[in-house]
Amino acid sequence: MARLTFNSESTSKILFVSAIIMLISSLFMPFVLVFIIQDYLYLSSEKWFYDTPATAYVLFIIGMLWIPIMMLIHLFIQWKFELRCYKWITILLMTLSIPFFMFGISNYYYLDDKGIHFNDVKTFNTITSYEWADFKNAKEVYTKSNNVTVMDHYEFETKKGEIIDLPSNHKVSSYKLRILEKLEEHGIEITNNLADLYE
Template sequence: MLLMRKKETSEEKSVKLVAYTIILYISSFFVPFVIVASFQSLVYFSRSQWFFATPFSAYITFMAGMFYIAVVFTIFLIFRQKWDGNNFKIITGLLLLISIPAFYFSLTNYYYLDDKGVHYNSLMSVNEKEYKWENVHTVHIVYRNHQGTVSNYQYKFELNNGSIITLPYDDKFAENVGRIEDKIQQFGITVKDNFKNPVLD
């Protein structure tokens, strides 16, 4: 009787794990957009910011982390009867731990602009970096030719030390172009563009 209950419990756990795995596969396509955006708005957003944005790389990385866990669960379910034992469970647990950096770096990948300058935390960076307006040497406005229509594509901020921060031209950015132009005039920043030779898409 005890063995029967133990077997049933094991089967129930397997069924639940299969369900969790399927849910992970499906939810990995939309949950990252909810979790990453919600977390960053609670932790990093400030009223002093002109706008706050999350790079698409953050969502993709979080999605990859969820998908990776689902794959590990799938492998565990396939080989658990053949390799059943503590060692196999320990290896599976270690494989799951590998996904932690993906979630951490995706949650800390963001950028925003304010009166001080451009603030950017890249995907593989631990700390946020501040690029002050007075250190911006040139602003490169990148245009794109998409199906015959030329429009803004990116803004590249080139610093005095030669490094470049590239930000996409989206709706949030467009709403704050006036503020950026004010800073360009205030600090005498050089502006260049490729309007006559746009990027072909």
């Protein structure tokens, strides 16, 4: 019985330390893991622009947080009630983190010579594509804050009337000339809202 108690206490300590390590790791590891996994699964030379939205990291963080939280709840219940079968319930609950990992990893968007492609967070591994030729006009949308004007996003309107937004960040800015080149190549009118901001 003493040996059983010792083993049980050792297991509890290991679970507790592991849970704490995972809690701390969830603050930074998702950024590394999502990048590495997406780079391996999806990135190719044809995709000259590739980016991961914040939602992908948020989902992965939730998935990583879920596991240690379930471990800590397990330890608390075992300490309070000593339920023998509860470990299987804990394992089952921990598997609920898998969808967060899957949807997080499959959330990205990219640009290539064919057009703009989105793998939205609402769908798993389903790419929605818009060819450059599908657009009839494009708009650079700027915002003004504290007398500083910055590019906020691109707004593309398809020939079917759909509005597609491409968020602007430092990565998008570095490919601005190539984006404009593709739009001009397909005869797409490019406008902006700067005049509206300074009326």
